């Protein structure tokens with residue numbers, strides 16, 4: 179029977195009866211996809227794993243708490259036979275054959291009339307990998323092929339351009355803090371499909387070197403802006419390239435909406451009628467402290483963390499930050515763009531009640547090869563920044579979490 183390859187097909191199971199025999203690990207692994215397919219699932223099994231039981235409790239499957247008996251497959255379109263009783267499985271597959279119900283068997287692939295492929299998903303596509311014949315079955319190999327295809331599509335190393343659904347427009351992609359591995363899979367895929375990439379100085383610059391030669395890479399900091407403000411010039415560049423029908427990625431550091439001016443760009447694009455999608459990114463405000471061994475919260479130490487911009491000094495009339503209130507908080511303060519003003523910020527926090535001994539860490543160029551961490555207190559931070567020549571970009575963390583990490587190795 180297994181000399182011919184299996185014929186691949188996609189079953190459309192919405193509202194159609196699927197019978198699952200056995201409530202163990204096999205059912206637990208297969209049920210989520212059957213539920214996602216909208217099948218009308220009946221589980222027949224005296225016992226079930228806690229996860230399968232939870233699916234029954236949630237009403238996602240109907241559970242008959244008893245062993246298989248003849249007739250259970252009568253209304254089924256498809257059956258998954260996975261009890262621990264080989265005889266019951268054999269009787270069930272005989273019943274399935276009598277009713278012309280396709281069935282998979284967990285204990286005997288040769289006796290099954292269907293095989294479950296190794297599946298994965300990537301942006302509206304299901305990748306399903308089947309072994310060619312039962313005797314040569316190597317489930318790890320099929321899973322590895324599936325992983326290679328899905329991961330390749332996700333991280334952009336396998337490029338399959340969308341011909342029907344790909345619409346020209348702009349993707350505002352949060353690139354994460356700098357390590358090229360810390361961009362999202364969606365961001366990486368969009369980058370791989372882009373015709374034009376307009377990139378900030380911060381973020382995963384190394385990824386730009388991997389782009390194919392036809393991709394135009396524009397350094398946002400170098401866009402000539404003549405009579406325009408820099409941001410307007412960037413907005414105009416996005417609009418102009420998108421209007422030419424090109425797929426444009428605006429690659430930003432961290433998350434586009436955390437001090438990233440993402441909404442301004444989105445609004446400008448909306449006004450110009452350009453479709454825009456926003457891909458969140460891992461913000462430096464959390465990831466950079468984490469990369470330096472600092473958790474922004476820690477049980478029993480900090481129940482809140484507050485992310486603020488330090489680009490203007492506390493006494494600057496443009497500042498929107500309520501520094502006196504921040505000084506009263508007991509949790510963690512994460513300051514971005516604060517290196518230049520940290521002296522004034524520390525003074526203000528102390529003047530409004532924070533202890534001068536409060537630990538402070540500055541993490542420069544976090545998650546990159548040049549990452550460095552410099553520790554201080556509110557009393558010493560201004561001098562430390564000068565003495566140690568700490569430079570932007572750096573994330574500054576203020577609070578007791580700075581001191582909770584494991585002791586540094588000798």
Ligand SMILES: C[S@@+](CC[C@H](N)C(=O)[O-])C[C@H]1O[C@@H](n2cnc3c(N)ncnc32)[C@H](O)[C@@H]1O
Nearest residue numbers: 432433436438461462514515543544571572573
């Ligand atoms: C304009 S803000 C953009 C923040 C970004 N949207 C985010 O979510 O991470 C730039 C500031 O983020 C911080 N920053 C971003 N990437 C960093 C990194 N790799 N290491 C240290 N600080 C970083 C610095 O404080 C820098 O001045």
